[in-house]
Amino acid sequence: MKNTILILLTVFSLSLNAQNIFPVKLDNCKTDKFCLDCGDVKAGYEEQEFLKLQTKLQESLNLTGIKGAVKFQVLIDSKGEACVLSHTDQSKNPISLKIIEELDNFKKWTPAITAGKKEEKSSITMIFSINENKIIGKIERVDISSFKRSFDKPTSPEIFNKTYNYKNDHLKNYKITVWNAKNSNLPNNMNDNITVDKNGLIWLTVDEGLVTFDGKDFKKAEQNITDKGKFFSYYAIASDNNNVKWVYGTKNIYSFDNTKWTKHDSTEIGIDGAYEIINNPKTSEVFFCSDEGLTIYKNGKWSNINKAKIKELPSNRVTYAKRDSKNRIWIGTFSGTVMIDENGKATNFENTSTVLKGKCITSMAEDENGNLYFSLYEFERKEKGKVNNDEGIAISYANGIIKQFTTENSGMPFNHTNCVVYDKNENVIWISTDRAGLIRYDLKDGWENYHNENSDIPTSYISTMTLDEKGNLYLATRQGLVKIEKR
Template sequence: MLLVCSPSKPQSVAGSSVSKFGNEKYSIGYIGIKNGLANNAVTSVYKDKRGLMWFGTYDGISRYDGYNFLNFRNEPNDLNSLNNNRVVSICGTKNEIWIGTKGGISVYNYLSNQFNTKYYLNAKTSKSEPIDFVVNKIIDYKSNMYIGTAGQGLLYCADNQEKIIQIPLYVKGKLRWDYHVQGMDFDKTGKLWCFVQGIGLVTMDTAAGKLIVVFADFVNGDSILCDKFSNVWVGIEGGLLKYNILNRTYRNYTNQEIQYPISDLMCKPDKKELWIATNGNGIVKYNYASDTFSLFNETSHEEKLNSNAISSLFLDNENRVWIGTLRGGVNKIEERKSPFITISKNEKIKNTLPSDFILSLSEQDGEHLWIGTDGAGASLWNKKNNTFTNYAYNSNNPNSISNNFVSAIVKDNKGTWFATYGGGVCLFNSQTRNFKKYSFLIQNTIHFKRIYGYCFVAKIMSYGPVLQMMRDSTAIIEQVTNSILLMQKSEELFRLQKMKMGIFG
């Protein structure tokens, strides 16, 4: 077995610790007021197209570049400042950040470094009016902005257009404009789903430009999420609703872990998990495979979240989870990966490491590593493709490696040298992929092994004569200078002149 170290560190934040979530280890970071955050009551988290993090709070919005904060708040009598300090939702395009607040929408422009107010076309009055009412959610799809409001229904702004219009809702054939959109998300086909308070689950009829009711068994809910398995999840009163789009079936989870108000939902596709933010019980993780729930909060682990009142979850493009809490600022969670990769023999496949017993290593080049084994020869590992070219001793092939016990491997300008237990030294030719064996002789051509018994090569050099040390259970021959070899047998030390020795093929 071989352990390969890959020195990688998680991105640092102001404070960090290590915790377990289920059976997995996580690195947990913390950001709060003391680090520059506008307020520790964080209601929304967003990562923009430029890689900057935005945190909406009870007292303005913070922009974070990984090192420093820039905070924005409402400034009295300044129409170019944030319109309201109670931020609810954040979304963005390439050059703008759309911020939903308790007092409407503020759009931040990167180029001007200013905020402006948006107007919408009121369907009842046919007038353009400011969006100065509560905004619950803002999301974008292909640069089209969708705005869920409290009382004015769903607003829509097409890409590169200033006009914002209302989307009508039809309930049992009756037209409604003044409804409350609590949450929105798009499924994998691009269809918009919304949860409307007092109405239930609705979807967008794009051709008709209207919302229609799909499922009305549960009418009190908040957050909504569409997963890749064609499910629509909704945090409802007293539990969690799963509605399947394809077969139109549903399941209501009322497990004890989710008996708290659900404020946000997030999928981790790589783990097949649903993360559930609760106001009072931290994060609850749902496992699709086992259909079970597990807790992650401020009391269940040695290292924990800063608060059990979770308001928002955001999964960034580097698989980090940013958590907004209502009392503890921001937590950042990422899997704590080991710096080591295990390379071992796999009995189920043919192309594999020949043995888990490793004696020697030598880097051939940036993509290849020689691995000497204890009894299975040598293997050249292609690190990029994760493939192995194995070389073993073959008594019928004079060009094979001299022995399967490879104790040392060294590369020099002549090629790659292999020292073995019992087979002497051989040189590998990368062009022919053949090994050339060498015998060790003294001046009168008598082999060392005939004098001292069975010789074992234990170490070889990358310059001068190949042999640095030979040993058996009682004798060691070692080069101590460029011209002198020392041989130690038991307690006796013998000095041999290097000129009296040679290496012959």
């Protein structure tokens, strides 16, 4: 199983997960996770059957006087079925629409294969050229190295809130330090997952790698019990109460006890991957969120929560889960959010009128008063293609009231958030986004927004973040590792 959130959470690992790469995006594909032109054997088509498709287009289209080319991103699943994700023709020309129709209906695609197994979903680029009344289609393979390099540069922040005045009065109180591939021995700048262990050592996933950071040097921390082959990467990480590191690597769950690595048999634990791995300090549980529900590890034993056991669970596809101080488990799925209380009673928020209806929680933090903070994803979006959706953050107060904060009613600069962290030392919520940088909210009425155009933070894209025991905030970004500490 591969990690995706990526698309759903607009966070993607360039080696593994991808997004719609062309400007005209279509909504006819399920794109929760897929890889970009991946595989030992890449996805393609049966040549003779594709020639028939090309001939059909040639005979059915009027190509007189037309010259040009259009690129199509095609998603191919393990069964050889496909759909068009995106393309380059912003004019909605009938020829492009006809090509899309034929590509969607074509039944002779061949799936990508990695290590002898078919990839669940892979996207390829097709280019159709028209010249001298002839149409020719072919695959244009993606140069992954060039594609990665295109993302190794900061993008300008996109601030959708045009009414809030960001004074950023507290920015001067922070020292911001950045480690990247140019000023340190960090292997590359593509950092997506981070945890801090009991020794204060930072564990960081980098593109196709895993490193530790002691404040001075980055060191490789690769698992050494599985042959990496042509491709191996890491997609989720957490450190538990016993200082054991839990990692999802390609097709396997691993643990590291600071002496040796252990690979956990998927037939025994019930999963071969995870969207997120979350440690619960008060209960010594480690949560693994996957397509098989919520898998729980505690005291050497594995258990699972799924729809067969909890009928109120909206879906087995769990993207995030965490236990709060009242012993309640909050679970975000791709079909909604559920809360299981201390007595085992489950509440499906799709059956409520709260702001969590239609939302999937993607991270959670709690303050000393029992107030909960959630980042949200709107899984059934009312407007297809809309960027600033009905998301933002939600606060579930200790008295049971749940309130949502968006660009419409607060100082949120952008509504899609990746992570929320509560800083008890300052009594603030830190919120990361993938377009507007970092948000500081003082829980009253003070909203601040830091990004690469008004601070030393090198990017507007922040994947996730964590606090160490000293209260320093670390950001995993696409421009390296960032540390924010109080002066």
